[in-house]
Amino acid sequence: MSLNLHATQCAVLAAFACQPMLVGIANSQEASRATTAQSLPEVTIKADVSRELGEGYNPPTAVSATKTEAPLRDTPQTVNVVTADVMRDQHANSMQDALKNVPGVSFSTGDGQRDQVSIRGFSAIADQFVDGIRDDALYFRDLSNVDRLEVIKGPAAVLYGRGSSGGLINRVTKKPGLDVTDFALSYGMWADRRAEADVGRVFADGAAAFRVTGAVEKANSYRSQQFLDRAAVAPSLELRIAPQTTVLLQADYLEDRRVTDFGIPAYNGRPVDVPASRYYGAANARDADYSQSRVYSGTATINHRFNDNWSIRNATRYYHYSLDRNNTLTNSVIEATKTLTMSHSNVFREEHGWFNQTDLTQKATIFGTKHEILYGMEVGQQNKDLVNYSRAVPGRFDLFNPVLPTLPRLIGGTPATSNLATAKTLAFYTQDMIAFTEQWKALFGVRYDNFQQDAMQRLAGQPNLSRTDNAWSPRAGLVWQPSKAQSYYVSWSRSFQPSGETFALAANNAELAPEKTNNTEVGAKYDWLDGKASTTISVFRLERNNMKIANATGTALIPVGEQRTDGAELSAAAELGSGWRALAGYAYLDAAVTRSTAAFQGKRATLTPRHSGNFWLTKALGHGFGVGGGLNMVGPRMADQANTVTLPGYVTADMMAWYRHGPFEAQLNLYNLFNKSYIVSAHGSNANLNMPGAPRSVMATLRYRM
Numbered sequence: 001m002s003l004n005l006h007a008t009q010c011a012v013l014a015a016f017a018c019q020p021m022l023v024g025i026a027n028s029q030e031a032s033r034a035t036t037a038q039s040l041p042e043v044t045i046k047a048d049v050s051r052e053l054g055e056g057y058n059p060p061t062a063v064s065a066t067k068t069e070a071p072l073r074d075t076p077q078t079v080n081v082v083t084a085d086v087m088r089d090q091h092a093n094s095m096q097d098a099l100k101n102v103p104g105v106s107f108s109t110g111d112g113q114r115d116q117v118s119i120r121g122f123s124a125i126a127d128q129f130v131d132g133i134r135d136d137a138l139y140f141r142d143l144s145n146v147d148r149l150e151v152i153k154g155p156a157a158v159l160y161g162r163g164s165s166g167g168l169i170n171r172v173t174k175k176p177g178l179d180v181t182d183f184a185l186s187y188g189m190w191a192d193r194r195a196e197a198d199v200g201r202v203f204a205d206g207a208a209a210f211r212v213t214g215a216v217e218k219a220n221s222y223r224s225q226q227f228l229d230r231a232a233v234a235p236s237l238e239l240r241i242a243p244q245t246t247v248l249l250q251a252d253y254l255e256d257r258r259v260t261d262f263g264i265p266a267y268n269g270r271p272v273d274v275p276a277s278r279y280y281g282a283a284n285a286r287d288a289d290y291s292q293s294r295v296y297s298g299t300a301t302i303n304h305r306f307n308d309n310w311s312i313r314n315a316t317r318y319y320h321y322s323l324d325r326n327n328t329l330t331n332s333v334i335e336a337t338k339t340l341t342m343s344h345s346n347v348f349r350e351e352h353g354w355f356n357q358t359d360l361t362q363k364a365t366i367f368g369t370k371h372e373i374l375y376g377m378e379v380g381q382q383n384k385d386l387v388n389y390s391r392a393v394p395g396r397f398d399l400f401n402p403v404l405p406t407l408p409r410l411i412g413g414t415p416a417t418s419n420l421a422t423a424k425t426l427a428f429y430t431q432d433m434i435a436f437t438e439q440w441k442a443l444f445g446v447r448y449d450n451f452q453q454d455a456m457q458r459l460a461g462q463p464n465l466s467r468t469d470n471a472w473s474p475r476a477g478l479v480w481q482p483s484k485a486q487s488y489y490v491s492w493s494r495s496f497q498p499s500g501e502t503f504a505l506a507a508n509n510a511e512l513a514p515e516k517t518n519n520t521e522v523g524a525k526y527d528w529l530d531g532k533a534s535t536t537i538s539v540f541r542l543e544r545n546n547m548k549i550a551n552a553t554g555t556a557l558i559p560v561g562e563q564r565t566d567g568a569e570l571s572a573a574a575e576l577g578s579g580w581r582a583l584a585g586y587a588y589l590d591a592a593v594t595r596s597t598a599a600f601q602g603k604r605a606t607l608t609p610r611h612s613g614n615f616w617l618t619k620a621l622g623h624g625f626g627v628g629g630g631l632n633m634v635g636p637r638m639a640d641q642a643n644t645v646t647l648p649g650y651v652t653a654d655m656m657a658w659y660r661h662g663p664f665e666a667q668l669n670l671y672n673l674f675n676k677s678y679i680v681s682a683h684g685s686n687a688n689l690n691m692p693g694a695p696r697s698v699m700a701t702l703r704y705r706m
Helices: 003-022 042-052 084-089 095-099
Strands: 079-083 105-107 117-119 128-130 146-153 167-173 180-188 192-202 208-219 228-242 245-259 290-305 310-334 339-366 369-398 417-435 440-457 465-483 486-497 515-528 533-550 557-577 580-595 611-622 625-634 650-661 664-671 679-682 690-692 697-705
Touching (some): 084 611, 095 117, 095 146, 105 679, 310 369
Parallel strands (some): 128 167
Antiparallel strands (some): 105 117, 192 208, 208 228, 228 245, 245 290, 290 310, 310 339, 339 369, 369 417, 417 440, 440 465, 465 486, 486 515, 515 533, 533 557, 557 580, 625 650, 650 664, 664 697, 679 690
């Protein structure tokens, strides 16, 4: 796209984003804390405080599906929420730990360097967000600053843009607004040591509040040579600069260093039968096979309420991400001789970018129907620098008990890849939540994206590439609520996945149009026991067209693929009283390639079990004591697109117990109670990179909270 058009985009941004600032810009979900005492409804105060304190297992609302605080029963879409209480009770420190509570989500190794999942049979590598803003950098996230995870199922491009075939994950962060003091120390198997802190204060006049969260963790692992060394800190400050206007300033920093672990190879269609500790890489992995990432960001959010019917929010986020990844992995397996070959690589990433979102919300009554209308604009730019080196490791190694080589880091020489990718986004969207009557409601929305990509190649003989896609992403849903306890819905939505998307354009995909995903879903949501328990059941069909499939020689991609997921999901959450809490889910996913080349036609989608489920139950016993436990059930999965390797299904059991007295708490978590051997994740496109799950382990936590 020309320089003139880019200048026009900037002018539009300035006109759209800066004008509200001159009138005391922006309001959002947090505006309820910024309003004056006489206009602030008491119920809103209670909801906010409940959320910040953990919100139990059964939250009534979510913000991610509509970008407004909306009851889950009014949303014509499946939304799963993992609250702070769930994560605390399970001692979940990673995205994988937390997301095992969400049906329809399965796990990838993420090249040993990042969080990566599949949702409803489709990779969600780039579908990570924080407070509604894209966060697609390739790293492992820490949960010390996360208040809740909201997983939106099905395409969500109408509000969030590209990607989101099977769904997206939004981290809702901890924010200022109440007095809190929370310190925790944990110690577990393999010398796992973690310290967390969460401190917040509201000043006496209510004009300002701050909060600081952080964590430090050091650990070894059940995987030979693996270690973890990470630190995270996230300060935030909220200022009420006028009776109806707040400014929220947030910053965060994360540093993470660990061995880049790709897991174990396969033999005769199954992962090799070796101890879970067996490592396939360099003998000096801590020096030659480590990944170190650093991420820091800053976000400014301005919220303003003009009156009861109009409010506005403007949020700007800047981030910087760097990665130094070194790894050795299985390159090929020679089954006849029971040997394997290895390759050694290095990846340097340097990335920075910014996004600005402006959301104007209007409440109105039109022809007797109630409307909540969202008008939005998003503009942003990401710059992604990549240099990659790769070498074959000489020799062959025993498949079951390899003598590992000592390897140097790859520095210097001619890189295999060297490029700078730039992605620019300009989008406009609108959404209308309509209440025709108390029983009939609807949700309509559409988004227009102008997505521009450029890839500057530094290697001789490789051309620079560019591409611009313009896409419309619509959504429509209808809700029928015959009573306050019942809600039935039908919805349809569409998203797009451009070439590259997260990575640089390549010669074999720069000319291909975006892939498109359509989702049709029918569901029901029920409240039980006066709202103490809720269930959601949905039946859906997801179809992704125009998928990119390699040609016969593997030198080019052709858009002839189609993948479909027919599925059903059931989820339940309950706060039953008398100390009982429960969380459960089940997913049936028939995910397969329905149109492709002969090699992939009819194959099952990778990493996607046909059946999976989760269950977690806790009980307060009285006198400060409590116990809990649960199961995680995963059916067989395909490790690669050609379905040559099957990952066996498994069931693991966890337990926990606690004692609480005043502000003090002691908690014990026991994982994989029956010491089950299993494969927790795999690469997804390479059959020889499969990650064994952890054996039985224990974690003890001491907490002070008031």
